[in-house]
Amino acid sequence: MKKALVWTSTLSSLVETPGAVAAFLCALLVWVGWWALSLGLVIPALSVLAVAYIVGGFESAREGLTTLWQERDLDVDLLMIVAALGAAALGVWRGEYYFVIDGAVLILIFAVSGAIEGYAMQRTGRDIEGLMGQVPDIAHVVVGGTERTVPIRELCPGDEVRVRPGELVPVDGRIVEGHSELDQAPLTGESVPVEKTVGEEVYAGSINGNGALRLKVERPPESSLIRRIVQLVEEAQTEAPPSQRFIERFERGYARVIVAVGVLLATLPALFWGWTWEDTIYRALIFLVVASPCALMAAIMPTLLSGIARGARDGILFKNGAQLEEIGRLRAIAFDKTGTLTLGKPRVCEVRSVAGDREVLEAASALEAVSEHPLGRAIVEYARGNGLAWPAATDVQAVAGRGIRGWLAGEVTVVGRPTFVCEHTGDDATWLREWSERLEAEGRTVVWVARGGQLLGAIAAADTVRAGATEAIAGLRALGIEHIVMLTGDNEKTARRIALEVGVDEVYANLLPEDKLRVIRELQERYTHVAMVGDGINDAPALAQASVGIAMGGAGTDMALETADVVLMADRLEKLELAVRLGRRSQAVVRQNIAFALGCVGALLVTNFVGDLTLPLGVIGHEGSTVLVTLSGLRLLRG
Numbered sequence: 195m196k197k198a199l200v201w202t203s204t205l206s207s208l209v210e211t212p213g214a215v216a217a218f219l220c221a222l223l224v225w226v227g228w229w230a231l232s233l234g235l236v237i238p239a240l241s242v243l244a245v246a247y248i249v250g251g252f253e254s255a256r257e258g259l260t261t262l263w264q265e266r267d268l269d270v271d272l273l274m275i276v277a278a279l280g281a282a283a284l285g286v287w288r289g290e291y292y293f294v295i296d297g298a299v300l301i302l303i304f305a306v307s308g309a310i311e312g313y314a315m316q317r318t319g320r321d322i323e324g325l326m327g328q329v330p331d332i333a334h335v336v337v338g339g340t341e342r343t344v345p346i347r348e349l350c351p352g353d354e355v356r357v358r359p360g361e362l363v364p365v366d367g368r369i370v371e372g373h374s375e376l377d378q379a380p381l382t383g384e385s386v387p388v389e390k391t392v393g394e395e396v397y398a399g400s401i402n403g404n405g406a407l408r409l410k411v412e413r414p415p416e417s418s419l420i421r422r423i424v425q426l427v428e429e430a431q432t433e434a435p436p437s438q439r440f441i442e443r444f445e446r447g448y449a450r451v452i453v454a455v456g457v458l459l460a461t462l463p464a465l466f467w468g469w470t471w472e473d474t475i476y477r478a479l480i481f482l483v484v485a486s487p488c489a490l491m492a493a494i495m496p497t498l499l500s501g502i503a504r505g506a507r508d509g510i511l512f513k514n515g516a517q518l519e520e521i522g523r524l525r526a527i528a529f530d531k532t533g534t535l536t537l538g539k540p541r542v543c544e545v546r547s548v549a550g551d552r553e554v555l556e557a558a559s560a561l562e563a564v565s566e567h568p569l570g571r572a573i574v575e576y577a578r579g580n581g582l583a584w585p586a587a588t589d590v591q592a593v594a595g596r597g598i599r600g601w602l603a604g605e606v607t608v609v610g611r612p613t614f615v616c617e618h619t620g621d622d623a624t625w626l627r628e629w630s631e632r633l634e635a636e637g638r639t640v641v642w643v644a645r646g647g648q649l650l651g652a653i654a655a656a657d658t659v660r661a662g663a664t665e666a667i668a669g670l671r672a673l674g675i676e677h678i679v680m681l682t683g684d685n686e687k688t689a690r691r692i693a694l695e696v697g698v699d700e701v702y703a704n705l706l707p708e709d710k711l712r713v714i715r716e717l718q719e720r721y722t723h724v725a726m727v728g729d730g731i732n733d734a735p736a737l738a739q740a741s742v743g744i745a746m747g748g749a750g751t752d753m754a755l756e757t758a759d760v761v762l763m764a765d766r767l768e769k770l771e772l773a774v775r776l777g778r779r780s781q782a783v784v785r786q787n788i789a790f791a792l793g794c795v796g797a798l799l800v801t802n803f804v805g806d807l808t809l810p811l812g813v814i815g816h817e818g819s820t821v822l823v824t825l826s827g828l829r830l831l832r833g
Contacts, residue, residue, distance in 0.1 A: 213253060217305040220250030224298045231291055240291065243298050247282070250301040251275055253308070273449060274304050277482040281809055284475055293476075296809040300483060303817045333364040336408060346415045353411045363400040367409030369393065374405030448487055456482045477802060480812045484798035488820040489791035494784050496827030501780040504830050509763040510773045517759040521742050522777025526721035527675055527770075528714060528736070530728035531682035531689060534746055535663045535696055535767075538729075540569050540639060540655040542576035546629050547651030552582060554651040558609045558643045560587040561600045569639060570598070570609075572655050597641065605646035612652075615642035619649045626652055637688030657688070664696045666767035671697075673774055677721060681710045681736070710736040727770065728758075744770065780830060787823045794819035 223246035230239035251274075258272025278297035285293025334356045335344050341356060349355070349365055357363055363376070375387035376396055387403055390396055396409060460478035463469035469477075498515035505512050512518045532538045547554045559577040562570030564587070577584070587607065590600035597610015599618075608618045612630060616623070623642075630640040630652055638656040642649065667678055679700040682689045689703035702713050710726075714736045717724045726733070726740035737743030737758050745758035746765045762769050798815050801807045807815075 213305060213309040216249055216253065217302070217309045220246050220298075220302045220305050223249060224295070224302050227298065228295055231295065236291060240286075240294065243282075243294050246298050247278065247301055250298075250305040251278065254301075254304060273452060273482050273486050274300065277479045277809075280475065280479045280482075284472065284479070293809075299810045300813045303813045306817070330362050330364050334358075349411050349415050351411050351413060355409045355411060357402050357407045357409060359402060359404050359406060361402050363396050363398055363402060363409070365398045365409070365411050365415050366395070366413050367411045368395050369407055370410050371408035372406050374407055375403035377401040377403070452482060452485050455485075476809070480802050480807055480809050481799070483809065484802055484807075484812045484816050485795060486816065487791070487795070488816065489794060489823045490788065492820050492824045492827070493787035493791050494827075496824050497780055497783045497787065497830060498827075500828050500830035501776050505773065505776055508769065508772060509766070510769050510776070511761040511763060512773075513759050513761075517742055518777050518780055520723065520777070521725065521760065521773055522779075522781045523723040524675060524725050524742065524774060524777075525723050526677040526679070526717050527670060527725045527727065528679045528681050528710075528717060528740070529698065530710075530726075530733050530736075531680055531684060531692055532657060533729040534727055535660060535680060536657040536692060537660055538657065540572045541658045542572055542653055542655050543638060543658075544633065544654040545651065546626060546654075548649060549651075551651070553645075554643050554653065555580070555582055556584040557602060557607050557645045557650055558641070558653060560584040560602050561590055561598045561607055561609050563587070564590050565592065565598055567592075567598075569641065569655055573641075573653055602645060607643075607645040609641055609643050612640075612642050615644045615649065619644045619647055621649045623649050630654075635687060637685070637691040657692070659692060659695050660765070660767060662766060662768045666770055667697050669768065669771040670774065673771060673778075675774075677717070679713070679717070681705055681713055681726075707733075707735050711739050714739045727767075744773075776830070783827060783829060787826055790826070791819060791823055 223242050227239045227243035227246060230242060254271040255275045258275055262272060278300045281297030281300065282294045285291050285295075285297070331346055332343050333346055333349055334341050335349070336354045336356050346364055354370065355364060355367060359374070369390055369392050371392065373389075373391045375389050377387045377400060390407075395412070396407070398415070456478050459481055460475050463477070464471045464474040495515070498518050501518045502512045502515065505518070512521075529535050545551045545554055555573070555577040559574050559582065562573045563584075565571070585603060587600040587602045590598065592598045593610065593614065596614040597608060599606065599608045599610075601607065606618065608615050612623075612627060626642070626649070630642075633640050633654045638654045640652055640654045642652045644650060670678060677700070678698045679702065680689065680693050680696075680698045681702045682692075683705050684703060686701075686703040689701050693701040702709070705713070710733065714724060714726055718739075718741065723741045725742040725744055726736045727744040727746075728734075728737055729746040733745075737745065742760060743758040744760045744762065746762055760773060762773075794815065798807065798812060802812065
């Protein structure tokens with residue numbers, strides 16, 4: 195049953211492929227013409243075959259003549275039509291009408307080849323087209339406590355939308371109520387659902403789990419992440435990489451040479467070597483067919499488009515085929531630190547106390563619960579994660595650049611820099627100062643906590659390394675990346691701590707955006723093919739300068755996403771290793787395709803003049819190699 199469904203789906207796709215119906219009708223007419231000719235019905239047979247020529251060759255003739263008329267140039271389509279018409283004319287002239295069949299078979303196989311190539315190209319875009327099916331047409335908007343259903347296009351930033359369990363998220367937004375697990379695989383390639391709660395962003399096209407959610411729309415529906423992905427991949431599919439543009443330029447010059455050589459082959463053997471004119475013209479026609487660079491033209495783009503589609507399926511968005519080629523050549527990679535190698539927000543890493551960690555954390559959390567400072571939020575999250583609770587603080591005030599002060603259970607409580615806290619305690623606490631200085635020397639941030647004039651202890655926090663960053667660096671080095679560096683505007687101590695933890699080769703700290711740009715240029719002088727991985731506005735100049743700019747899709751700013759050539763949709767650095775492997779694999783497949791295409795052309799040319807190659811066999815060999823090269827490129831869809 196499953197096989198029957200697969201075959202039904204495949205046949206349906208073939209029928210929808212441009213040229214498939216014309217190829218089928220052409221095949222039917224060729225068979226009828228051959229059958230009539232075998233019965234001696236010459237006039238009916240030639241009439242049917244003439245219709246077959248028109249049906250099967252119309253599109254190729256139109257494209258070839260358009261190129262000739264508008265660009266004053268020749269292409270493969272016109273060569274095929276000339277060869278087929280030449281075979282027909284030769285057959286009528288000699289009265290050997292099976293030559294007309296040969297020309298019709300040439301038209302037929304060329305039409306079938308075009309239909310198969312069209313189907314193959316549709317395959318590469320199927321995953322991307324499927325993304326748009328992941329977005330519903332309607333949304334449930336909550337207005338004044340009531341719910342109404344509206345079309346997606348009517349949503350505006352600020353609207354609140356309800357998403358029921360099991361529904362598709364209709365628009366990018368931030369959760370204002372509820373908790374659930376969301377399947378983001380169509381967007382990010384993540385294999386397991388991701389837990390989302392109040393304050394976290396969700397993307398259109400994600401599949402909601404068992405929890406009901408209320409979202410606040412953050413951007414217009416047409417600017418959603420999923421629509422940006424589709425737009426970028428569509429642009430990538432229409433933009434030819436340098437290698438393909440070179441092949442296209444080569445084709446035009448090559449076609450002129452083929453025509454010139456074909457004219458010589460159609461005259462010189464009969465004039466100087468005693469060949470009959472029929473044999474001379476017939477061999478020249480076969481030469482036009484087998485020497486055409488169809489397989490060479492199909493060697494690159496199907497492969498790169500398959501790689502782009504495969505990358506999108508795994509949460510790697512290539513903006514064009516050129517970058518898929520370039521990422522396979524990388525010799526050096528530079529990483530931004532904050533938000534790329536690290537999470538970009540501090541987390542509590544150590545607590546030192548006089549009487550107990552619980553008392554320190556509860557006092558600090560009571561004050562920081564009303565603070566918007568990143569370090570304060572980190573302390574509150576850590577305390578909640580350890581199951582702690584605390585009474586509400588009153589009269590809480592932030593002292594700019596020093597700390598925060600308030601009243602807790604009738605006692606003055608302070609959290610902040612050591613000097614600020616010591617002003618309220620009068621205790622120098624040498625033992626705690628030595629501990630603090632040691633951690634600060636390692637690039638961590640330390641705050642002290644006091645209550646009722648008594649020093650309670652201190653809390654150390656630091657920006658933490660992103661999960662998988664160390665493994666990603668090791669994987670890239672195992673692939674043969676020669677040099678891996680870290681660029682950051684942070685201080686030297688913090689930078690070196692992170693660098694040591696993730697295992698990069700070199701660290702550049704205290705950098706401004708123009709400094710990052712300068713480092714990338716220096717690396718390009720040494721390694722030529724250099725990638726930059728970043729997420730912030732200050733990374734945009736370096737992303738633009740690098741051979742391949744790679745942005746973090748979730749954490750990245752809009753400017754970084756627009757500037758970069760490749761986007762890691764799930765912020766998973768381990769996907770970078772897959773991207774490099776995909777680039778290298780695409781290069782290998784392209785090289786194999788080009789070698790196979792040139793080998794087939796050479797073999798067919800030799801057989802034409804040394805052996806006894808007929809026009810139908812030449813067509814089968816030529817178009818068969820084209821189809822095989824196209825299908826070879828589709829291997830990347832399988833991984």
